[in-house]
Amino acid sequence: MDKSETYMIKYIFTFLFFITTLFSDSNIMVGENDAVDNDFKISYIKDETALLNIEDIATQDFSKTTPNNFTLGYTKGALWLKFSVTNASLEERFIISLNESFYEVANLYYFDKKWIKKSNGVFVPIQTREVKESKLSFEVPIATGQTQTFYVQLQGKYSCFGKVTVEKKSFLHYNSILSMNTINILLFGILLMIVLFNLFLYLKLKEKIFLYYVGYSFFNLVYIVNMSGLLSYVGLGKYIYHFHLSAAFMIGFLVLFSLEYLKVKKYLKNYYKALRLLSGIFFILGILVLFSYQPWNKVINNLAGLTSIILILISVIIYFKGYSKSKYYILAMMTYFVFVVLFTFMVVGQFEYTFTTRYGFIIASAIEAIIFSLMLADRYNEMKDETIATQKVLIDIKNTTQDQLKKEVRNRTDDLTKTNKQLKLLIDERELLLREVYHRVKNNFHVIIGMLWFENTKVSSEAQKFTELINRIKSMSMIHEHLYNSSDLVNINLKEYLEKIVRNLSASYGDINLQMSDMSNKVIVEFDHAISIGILVNEVLTNAVKHNQEHKNLSIKIALYSEKNRTFLIIQDNGLEFKKAKNEDGLGLKLIDQFCKKLPNSNYTFDFNEGTKFKLNFESTHAHI
Incomplete structure (x- = not known):
């Protein structure tokens, strides 16, 4: 017998001894x-x-x-x-x-x-x-x-x-009243403390067994109050028959509590559902008592006796199946059952009306409640020990898992490092290949430009056309030159690219003043869009120079900026008014129109007030830094 069992038995016998000292018959019969x-x-x-x-x-x-x-x-x-x-x-x-x-x-x-x-x-x-x-x-x-x-x-x-x-x-009469009511109030207090304590345990642990025991103890308390006559003191005496539902509800919760404590689902699985159904029958009978006290009260009393016998038999069977702690349940139920039998025989007129036959079941109910509470306290300690053991296992698993995880992380890290090195090599090879491609394309463009320049020296009458063609090709060549020298081989810094085009045109037409406004942010565009913009700028600037050859102080200003996910390009000169209608069939305007369409959601306009102003805007597809 372990230490907890010894303490449980000690508390039970101490309580029994205390109860027996509370009663003395002081009534005077004359x-x-x-x-x-x-x-x-x-x-x-x-x-x-x-x-x-x-x-x-x-x-x-x-x-x-x-x-x-x-x-x-x-x-x-x-x-x-x-x-x-x-x-x-x-x-x-x-x-x-x-x-x-x-x-x-x-x-x-x-x-x-x-x-x-x-x-x-x-x-x-x-x-x-x-x-x-x-x-x-x-x-x-x-x-x-x-x-x-x-x-x-x-x-x-x-x-x-x-x-x-x-x-x-005299005082003797009121002492007799006090002695009986004191016992009732004492039992009421014991059960109330049990209800509150187990309700606390349920809220803390969320275990159904504690909730079932709260229900059992609460309705046991109500039943004892009803049978003792204490309802009269609070003006509820007229509901005495209605409060008899407490007897049915008490047994219903007792069955549910017993199923959990005795682990019936584990040891007697075939009887589990039948007993849960039995508990439901008691709850239904309790509701029926509200509508008609008889015959439902007699049904409850008879069925309660049969249920107590069934629960005792099941607890004995489970004890012999190996669940030793069911012996406390057997002790509690046998104590209560004996006094219920005495009360039942007294009610039907077979036993004499004595304190034992009349009030013994109430005292036994309190004893049973205390034994059940000690059983649940032991169950709580058992659950706590199981929780500690489970936590220890989880900690061991956690430590083992962490070691395995660290090892796996190291392996994955090594694999990723190797993969990253391979990827870096591939990227370096790709960049080298792209740079070589851009370099070769740039060289090819230079060969074409050299050939055109050579032809230009031979055919002086076509010099202007050759110059325009050379500048167009150079604007495309500059993209490849820019990418060859850039760390980013995909995205183009539009300002830097346009500056190169402007420098090239300034070198071609030395007598003009080309200016670009400063920008606080840079505009990034894709490769294809950069080529289109380069050709557009080249054509607009070339037209400005071509149509203002006699203007001695020709000045061209270029502005580039972004607002609300759109990019704006403005080119304005101070030359003569450009006759757009006369030049609509020219190659330059056709190129401007075709390459504007290649830009996303773009539109452009020409303004001929105080020179020629070309305004272009299109949707930005890259962040502006």
């Missing part, structure tokens, strides 16, 4: 001979019609008798009790109590010149009662040396049981 007599007889008759009044009853022959601790079972109609009290003391005010709270009708009659009736019952608010306690009690006068006969009319849906007590109206 009998016919002015002696304290707990064994006197009470006469009774049953009025199944419930139509007889006190005058009719007083003439009846009360031939049947029962011990004062009466248990007369379920009675149709009304039950009448008759007893006499002789007062041999100096006290003349007494409290007669039935020791129970659940009768709907509890009327006391005695004759004093006329019939005196004192009414009470579970539905009578406690603040309007003559004796303000949950037990149905009456204050009566008995003169010293006199004997008074009393009749009590009882009617209700419960079995008829109880104990008639006669006490002096």
Whole structure:
């Protein structure tokens, strides 16, 4: 037996010992001979019609008798009790109590010149009662040396049981009230703490077993409050039958809790679904009680007894299947079951009404709740140990995984390094090849330009046409020269490219002033777009020079900038007005129109106010830096 099991058993027996010290019978019974007599007889008759009044009853022959601790079972109609009290003391005010709270009708009659009736019952608010306690009690006068006969009319849906007590109206009576209510409040407090504690555990762990136990403990608490009569103190006595749903809900949650704790799904898988269905039946019966107390209350009581037997048998089977901790469950259920059986036999009139038969199941319920709580505390420790063990395994896995991951990262890094080296070699080879291609293309263009220049020297009449053709070819050659000397073989810095074209034209036409405005950002374009723009600029500048040959101070300004994802190119001269209509068939304008169309979403215009202004804009496809 481990340490936790030893502590559990120790706590159980300590609690049992404490409970047995709380009860002492201080009731004073005053009998016919002015002696304290707990064994006197009470006469009774049953009025199944419930139509007889006190005058009719007083003439009846009360031939049947029962011990004062009466248990007369379920009675149709009304039950009448008759007893006499002789007062041999100096006290003349007494409290007669039935020791129970659940009768709907509890009327006391005695004759004093006329019939005196004192009414009470579970539905009578406690603040309007003559004796303000949950037990149905009456204050009566008995003169010293006199004997008074009393009749009590009882009617209700419960079995008829109880104990008639006669006490002096003194502190002894209120002490007896205090002792019973103290026990009820103590049990209420124990169960409430259990509910709150297990609710906390459920919110922390999210384990269903703790939620089921919260449901079981809560409805157990409600059931005990209902059966003890404490509802009368909060004005809820009229709902006594409705609160009997707590019995059904309590058993329903007990079944669910038992399934989880006993691990029925693991050890008795075939019975798991059937038992869950059984728990659902109890919840349905609890709802039906709200609409009709009988016959559903009897169904609940009978089915609850059968369910307790089933759960005990299952726990025993599971114990022998190897789950040793089910022995605590067996102890708790057997304790509770024994006292429930005693109570059941008392209710049907087979056992005498005693403290053990009447209240034993309530005490046993509290004991069961405490044992279950200790079981769950042990389960919590077990889960915590499992969590720690799992965390340790996860840490080991994590460490192992990290080592494997580091090794894999090193391998991947080595592979990537090798791949990157290979890629770099390929890229270097590609760049070298492209540079060689651009170099060869540039040389080819220079050969063509040299051949044209040589022809130009021979045919002087066609000199201007040769110059224009040479400049056009040079503008294309400059792209390849630019890329050959550039670190970026794909994208062209348009400003640098245009500056080269301007320098070339300035060298060709030395008597003009060509200016480019400064730009704070550079415009990047693709290779094909750069060629188109180069040809456009070459044609516009060539036209400006060609149509202003007699202008002595010809000045041409070039502006290039970008705004909102569009690039703008403006070329303006101060020469004579360009007659566009006369030159529409010229090669230059045709080239301008065709190469403008090659630029994305482009458009261009000519303005002839104070010289000629060419404006071009197109969509930028690269970021501007």
